[in-house]
Amino acid sequence: MNAAADLVFIPASEQAALIRARKLSPVELTDAYLARIEALNPKLNAFITVTADRARADARAAEQAITNGQYRGPLHGIPYAPKDILATRGIRTTNGSKVTADWVPEFESTITERLAAAGAVLVGKLNLLEFAMGSGVVSGFGPARNPWDPARTPSGSSSGSGAALAAHMVPLSIGTDTGGSIRGPASFCGIVGLKQTYGRVSRYGVTTLAWTLDHAGPMTRTVADAAAMLQVIAGADPRDLTCTADPVPQYAERLTRDLRGVRVGVPRRHFTEDAHPEVERAYQAALSTMKDLGASLVDVDVPHAVYATSAGWVVAMAEAAQFHEKRLRETPELFDPIVRERLDAARFYPATDYIKALRIRSVLMDEMAAVLKSADVMVVPANGSLPGVLEAPEVAGTDVKPGSKPTAYRGGNTFLGNMTGLPALVLPCGFSAGPPRLPIGLQIYGRAFDEATVLRVGHAYEQASPWHREKPLV
Amino acid sequence: MATPSDQTISRRAILQILAALGFTGAAAERLAATAAPTVSPDSLRGAASLLSGGFDDQRLRVAQAAVQRNLDQLQAVRDLELPDAVEPAPAFQVRRS
Numbered sequence: 001m002n003a004a005a006d007l008v009f010i011p012a013s014e015q016a017a018l019i020r021a022r023k024l025s026p027v028e029l030t031d032a033y034l035a036r037i038e039a040l041n042p043k044l045n046a047f048i049t050v051t052a053d054r055a056r057a058d059a060r061a062a063e064q065a066i067t068n069g070q071y072r073g074p075l076h077g078i079p080y081a082p083k084d085i086l087a088t089r090g091i092r093t094t095n096g097s098k099v100t101a102d103w104v105p106e107f108e109s110t111i112t113e114r115l116a117a118a119g120a121v122l123v124g125k126l127n128l129l130e131f132a133m134g135s136g137v138v139s140g141f142g143p144a145r146n147p148w149d150p151a152r153t154p155s156g157s158s159s160g161s162g163a164a165l166a167a168h169m170v171p172l173s174i175g176t177d178t179g180g181s182i183r184g185p186a187s188f189c190g191i192v193g194l195k196q197t198y199g200r201v202s203r204y205g206v207t208t209l210a211w212t213l214d215h216a217g218p219m220t221r222t223v224a225d226a227a228a229m230l231q232v233i234a235g236a237d238p239r240d241l242t243c244t245a246d247p248v249p250q251y252a253e254r255l256t257r258d259l260r261g262v263r264v265g266v267p268r269r270h271f272t273e274d275a276h277p278e279v280e281r282a283y284q285a286a287l288s289t290m291k292d293l294g295a296s297l298v299d300v301d302v303p304h305a306v307y308a309t310s311a312g313w314v315v316a317m318a319e320a321a322q323f324h325e326k327r328l329r330e331t332p333e334l335f336d337p338i339v340r341e342r343l344d345a346a347r348f349y350p351a352t353d354y355i356k357a358l359r360i361r362s363v364l365m366d367e368m369a370a371v372l373k374s375a376d377v378m379v380v381p382a383n384g385s386l387p388g389v390l391e392a393p394e395v396a397g398t399d400v401k402p403g404s405k406p407t408a409y410r411g412g413n414t415f416l417g418n419m420t421g422l423p424a425l426v427l428p429c430g431f432s433a434g435p436p437r438l439p440i441g442l443q444i445y446g447r448a449f450d451e452a453t454v455l456r457v458g459h460a461y462e463q464a465s466p467w468h469r470e471k472p473l474v
Numbered sequence: 475m476a477t478p479s480d481q482t483i484s485r486r487a488i489l490q491i492l493a494a495l496g497f498t499g500a501a502a503e504r505l506a507a508t509a510a511p512t513v514s515p516d517s518l519r520g521a522a523s524l525l526s527g528g529f530d531d532q533r534l535r536v537a538q539a540a541v542q543r544n545l546d547q548l549q550a551v552r553d554l555e556l557p558d559a560v561e562p563a564p565a566f567q568v569r570r571s
Contacts (some may be wrong), residue, residue, distance in 0.1 A: 147551045212564050252537050307554060310547040331535070344533060345540035347525055348518065349548065358562030365563060408550035419563075 007032045009471065012171040012225040016074040016077030019066065026066070026077030030059035030121055033079045037124065037169045040474060042355045044145045044165035048084045049092055050124040057396040058121045065119070069324045074228045074252075076119030080172035082159050084125035086112055086134055086216065087205035096128040096157075098140045098334040099327055109205025110240065111174055111233045114178050118212065118232045119209060123170060132176055133320060137396035139336035145390070146188060147262040147472035149436040151385040155184035161219045162189035166439075167474050172314055178209040178308070178316055182217055182415025184427040187441025188383035188440050190470060191221045192458070194226045195414075197449045198258055198421030199244040201230070202237035210303065210319035213312065213418040223427060223459040227251035231453060254452040255459040260294035262457060265375030270305040271413050275384035282440040283381045292381070293460050298313055300371040300378055304363050305416060310408065311357035311364075312415035317346035328390030337397035361419045367421045372447045377457050380413050382426040382441030423451045425458045428467035439467075513542045 005033055007015070007029055016025035034052050036083045041047050062077035084094050087105035092103050112122065130139030136156050137143050144159035146152040147167040154162040158175030162185025175182040175193040186193025194217045218229035231252070236245040266287060272280055291297055321328075321343045328335065328343055335343075371378055395401060417424035422445055429442035442461070446454035462468055518538045524527040529537065 044546055307551070311551050313547065314551060341536050341540045344529070345544055346536040348521055348537065348541050353548050355562050358564060359556050359560045360551065360554060361563035362560050363556065398536070398539070400543050406543045406546045408546040410547060
């Protein structure tokens with residue numbers, strides 16, 4: 001492999017240092033990623049749209065500005081690609097759906113606007129599950145595939161973001177997360193995903209799934225890169241009334257290599273029930289590493305955690321059914337069958353169930369507030385399972401799987417973050433023995449608007465572990 | 475004539491019986507989940523007539539299967555007893571001008 005191609009394996013923070021020192025050209029870097037996208041996208045289907053011409057033009061502009069002494073910061077000249085659910089002015093924004101396959105927005109999302117202002121170079125738009133809630137198999141653009149085993153799912157709904165980062169097709173991405181759609185792909189693809197506090201980052205220009213649960217946040221290869229991205233996209237936005245004016249700290253300054261003085265909350269029930277044995281082993285090993293780094297482990301309990309996903313599902317689907325009501329009435333045949341099934345079913349949810357789910361949300365918020373009084377963070381597995389094989393279309397098109405049984409409790413460790421709005425970071429903490437070797441993710445929950453501590457804990461663990469340096473064979 | 479839902483013992487009643495026998499928590503909840511009522515296409519057709527927008531027979535069949543599948547989950551949410559003081563999470567905020 002030649003030196004230009006090797007550029008894609010360097011973390012964005014190191015690429016940025018080279019660019020700032022004028023030892024690396026943004027044009028050369030962008031070309032290296034575009035070549036890799038061209039080589040791998042037919043196999044992984046991570047990108048829906050590649051904006052090569054615009055990317056090269058933006059990279060040339062970045063290079064010129066830096067040469068002129070106008071360096072804008074650690075994202076200047078660094079390629080990135082958002083999930084194709086963020087509106088980009090003049091660039092097709094499909095939402096992963098045939099329903100909006102030809103939509104070309106006349107406005108720009110706040111996130112992509114801020115990334116452009118920071119000098120980041122948009123190289124394309126990434127695949128996703130339809131409207132962030134479909135199968136990804138029979139929806140608009142087919143499934144993105146997991147670089148660790150292309151027969152397997154990268155998880156969703158930010159499937160293309162997870163796949164593209166794991167395969168080094170892009171160093172930075174933006175995903176969205178309504179029940180775990182940043183953190184699921186981060187776990188299954190062995191990369192970093194941050195769902196920051198609700199209100200920390202503007203959702204203006206991000207197509208809605210569920211108003212009260214939606215977040216859009218960084219997906220990267222390292223925790224330091226996630227911190228750099230959050231630094232740029234965080235902060236008040238009058239176009240999103242949920243976006244707060246809380247001060248945005250300097251995240252990079254808070255990253256340390258030790259965890260002295262940090263209290264790590266460890267729940268002894270709910271979060272590891274039914275977990276794959278290799279997930280459990282990796283989780284326990286990660287806790288041990290954190291202890292070695294100086295953290296103290298404290299027992300915590302979230303008594304109603306088992307309700308987070310079931311109640312969250314009611315909230316998400318009820319809000320989504322309302323958001324899509326007109327499209328569902330006018331063009332039902334264009335929807336992914338599983339999206340239509342879920343939205344149709346949600347129209348029969350009584351309003352009282354929705355309100356009850358919101359009351360459960362209050363309970364969960366109180367319980368997590370109590371947890372985060374006795375601990376600075378709470379650490380749990382990102383996901384109890386390993387990436388599964390991509391389903392066949394006839395199976396992927398419905399939740400009513402042949403032979404499967406309904407359950408009162410939808411599993412999962414991520415919906416708690418959306419129901420409480422608290423920040424949660426996922427990063428790799430191991431691999432299954434294989435073959436195939438598949439990534440395992442760790443999840444760090446923190447206090448509201450305290451992403452700095454969450455990032456600190458994640459960074460210290462990452463630097464003490466080898467997992468983020470692993471590369472898939474694609 | 476009794477309908478299937480009339481014949482089904484309620485989930486809440488099962489939970490109370492299990493609690494009296496000393497079974498509580500998630501295991502009892504899972505056991506009680508077997509007491510979910512049955513949704514018929516006709517009952518859903520009646521409900522659909524109250525909603526705007528039409529459901530043809532095919533969509534109604536798919537929705538019926540999905541609603542049936544979700545009932546256990548909805549019932550778990552319904553069965554959780556909460557103190558009256560617990561308010562819904564998103565607070566209504568008066569817009570200042």
